[in-house]
Amino acid sequence: MRNMSATFLRRSRTGYSSHSPNWASRAFSIRSLFGFAAPSESRLEVPESSRFRGSDGSGFVAGPRSRVGASWVRRLEETLGRSGCPARFGGFRPFATRAAVEPATSDGLTVEGIISNQWTILDESEGDWKSHAAAIAQSISLIKRRLQWKNLLVRLELLSRQLDKPYLWDDPQHAGKISREHGTLMVKMKEVMEFEQELLEHIDMIKLAREENDADLESESLKALLRMRRFSKEKELEALLAGEHDSCSCFIEVQAGAGGTESMDWAAMVMNMYKTWAQRRGYGVTVVDEMSGEIAGIKRATIKVDGEYAFGYAKAEVGVHRLVRISPFDSNKRRHTSFAAVAVIPILGGGFSHVQINESDLRIERFRAGGAGGQHVNTTESAVRIVHIPTGVTATCQNERSQHQNKASAMAVLQSRLDRLEMARQAQMNAQHTQSLTEISWGNQIRSYVLHPYRMVKDLRTNYEVSDPDSVLEGDLDGFIWSYLSDLMDKDEASP
Structure with a gap:
């Protein structure tokens, strides 16, 4: 893309400028809005995990250790809406105004117009x-719909306002959470905006090439549109993974x-299928637990899959898997049907196993202790009651001699109760993912693997099927996963 823009700029100086007075705007690229480095005053020590990077490697600081993170992001937002940007792009006016102008080509063509x-x-x-452009435009529209674009804009505006608060960083933990979420949304929206802008730029390039009878230039732009068209399908699928825990490992x-042995052997085959699939995608695979069968296979096994969006992909596999084949354990070579159940549980991270308590969420009440304890305890307000306002959980301590000791003890009790509440919530959520383990029998399967009398694998939820079961058992699951996720999204969009 940069090479092409450079070519156009060079040609505009040698003869195109007289025919294309607006070429300066045509050569404008949205990448210039994002490719710059963070201002020097924001170059503070920020952990790498708090730096968000786009697809082109550009990054910006949005971490809890950087008090200028908010101002820098605000400057980025202002840049997106800078009046100096060509009018045809409309840019992206400051999110606080919510008056974004839709990007367009030099003659006013927009994605919606396409x-x-x-x-x-x-x-x-x-x-x-035009065929390529229409396909890409439909993909962009679909991606925005799946990402709930309007909701993202509203959420980003709300986060921007919170970042503007002067005392936000008095609570670094809360500020870091707001800043990270804001940064994540900015990166997500940036990628879509860049993709949309690149489409419009290539359309302008093709029109310019035809004006100048430059066949090579037109061919180069056409190839670029074809690459975008193929890439847009991947972006459509990635947009399916927008769930709360989709980005987690699992x-x-x-x-x-x-x-008996038939099902245990089948369970081992299924587990090997997932190991191979995960390794193909570059995920880390660790065996957490395994209970082997008496003769062959496994009774039960659990693996940990480490990698971005591991849960988002693997959640499509939850359910009962059915195998039909000639049994290798049957001396009479009869056909057998076996079942194995699959559960997928997101790994929510250490922050979820130990609830973080914000001081601003606490109401601390002090009162006189009652009962035995002597004159000092009964005549001073040493007892402490702490109320966690968001949940209503309360902890009280009045046994210690000092108020500080009672507060520390009450905080320990409150922490324990909140942790237990969170674990109960996770257990309820995980039950949704593991419910398939209760009924592992005929009539509950999500997918059938038939090796005899014909060869086919069919997903009963989406009717997606392939005639090469060997490739599926060797980890080629992406077709089934994408089919399920697409079907799930279509159902969500169709529901009122």
């Missing part, structure tokens, strides 16, 4: 630029159903 024109979408091999648990 869709409304209803250009025919042909096969990729046809080499028609545990995958496989349990053999009724059927």
